[in-house]
Amino acid sequence: MTQAAFFVLTALADQPRHGYGILREVGELSDGAVQLRVGTLYGVLDRLTADGLIALDREEVHDGRLRRYYRVTEEGIGALDAEAERMAAGADAAKQRIAEGRKAPGPAVNPAPHPSAGPGPGPGLAGGLA
C-alpha cells in the first residue's frame, strides 16, 4: 500500500469525507508531510475504489457544485488494519534494535554526546580515547 493510499484510508476510517475534506485530513494526519495534489488524490481514489477498499457514500450539491462523499468499506478497514499492524511491527522491531544497540558495548552504537547533555552513560570521545 502506498503512503498516499494509507493516509486516504486513514482519513476515511472514522467518517465519510469529500475530496477537499480528505486532502485537509491527510495533511493534518501527516503533520503536513503529505500534501496530496488533486490529480494525485483522484488517482488514489480511483485505485481504492477499483480495489473495493472505498465506496461512494453520498452526493450533495452545494452552490451548484457537486460534492461526493467517500467511505471506507469493510475490506478497506481490513486492509488499513493489516497495514497499520505491519507498520507497528516494523516500528517495534526498530525500537527493539535501537534499545539493544544502546545496551551493547562498542563505539559504533553509542550516541554522540550532545554538548548540553552532560556526561553520557558511555565514555565520551576524549575520555574513551585518552
Add this chain to the structure above:
Amino acid sequence: MTTLLEARYRTVLRLLPAYYRRAREEEMVEVYLWDVDQDTQDQSRPTLGEVVSIAALAVRSRLAAAGAPRPYALLGSAVRHFALFAVLLQAATAVVERVLGLTWSSTHGSRQWDMFLSGFTGRGPLWTVVGIAEWVLPLLWTVGFFALVHDRRRLARAAVVLAALPTLWPLVGPLVSDWAVSDPWFAVANALFAWLPALALCAAFHRDAPPAALPFGAPGMVYAACCVVMGASLVLLPAMADSAWAPGTCFVLGALAWLLLRARRPDRSPDCGAVALAALGLLLLAVRVAAVYPWLGVLPAAFVGGALAQAAVLALLVVALAVVARRDLTAVSRGT
C-alpha cells in the same frame, strides 16, 4: 458565475479524457475552489504542481487498464505491448552487438584490439566519456527488460531512460562540440527507436497497469532466443551487418512466429499485440531505410540488396500486422 480561476482549472482538466471529465470534473473543480477567496479568484492561477498532477492523471486514464472504457483500455494495452516488445529487441541487440564486437576485437590480433580501444581513447576526455557511455549504457536495456517482466517498474523506468541516453548524443553533440553528424536521418530514427519505447514504458506501466507479460514463452527463454537469432544473423551473414540488420531479422522472425502461434491458438481474444508489433515494425522500417539510404550506390550491391530486401519484408509484415490489428479492433468494437 464562473470566475477566471474556475475557467483556468477547467482548461487544465481538459487534459483528461472525456469519460473521466464526465465522471469527475464538477467534483474536482469543487475541491480546487473550496477554500479560495471569491475576491481573489481572478488573480489566481493553477500551480505548476497541480497541472503536472493532472497531466499524470491524464496519462494514466488514457493509457488505462481493464475496467476503463474500451478505447482507452485498448490503447493502454497496445502501448504496453509495444514497450515490452521494443525493450526486448533493444536489450538483445545491445548485448549481442557488444559480445560479438568484443569477441572479434579480442581474437583478431592487436590491431583489432587497438581499434576497439581507440573508440574510447585518444580524442580527449569528452569523447572518452561519450565512448564509454555509448558502450556501457545500452546494456541497461537488459536490466530494464527483466525489471519490467518481474514487475520492478521503477527500476525498469530508470534503466531504459539511461539506456536510451546515448542515442541523444548524435543530436546534441553537434551543438556542444565541433563534431558534425554524417547521417542525421539515421540519428533521428535511431533516437526514436530508443526513446519511443522508453517513454511508452514510463507512461503505460503506471501504478494501475497490469504486470508485463510476454504472449508466449518464459522471459529468459525469449530473451535468449532473440540473442541467438541476432547473433546468428550477424555471424552467418557478416556482409549484411549494419546496426539495423540484427534487430530487423529478429523482428521479422519473431513477428512471423507470433502470427503463426496466434493462428494456431484456439482462443483468439485480441490483446493488441498486432497493433504493437505493427507500430514497432514501422519504427524498425524507418531505422532500416535511414541506415541504408546513405550507402545506396556506395557499398557493394550484396549489402544494399540485402538491406533493401529486409526493408521490403519489414514493409510487408507491417501491412499484414496492420490488417490483423484492424480485424482485432473491429472484433472488439463488435463485442466479440
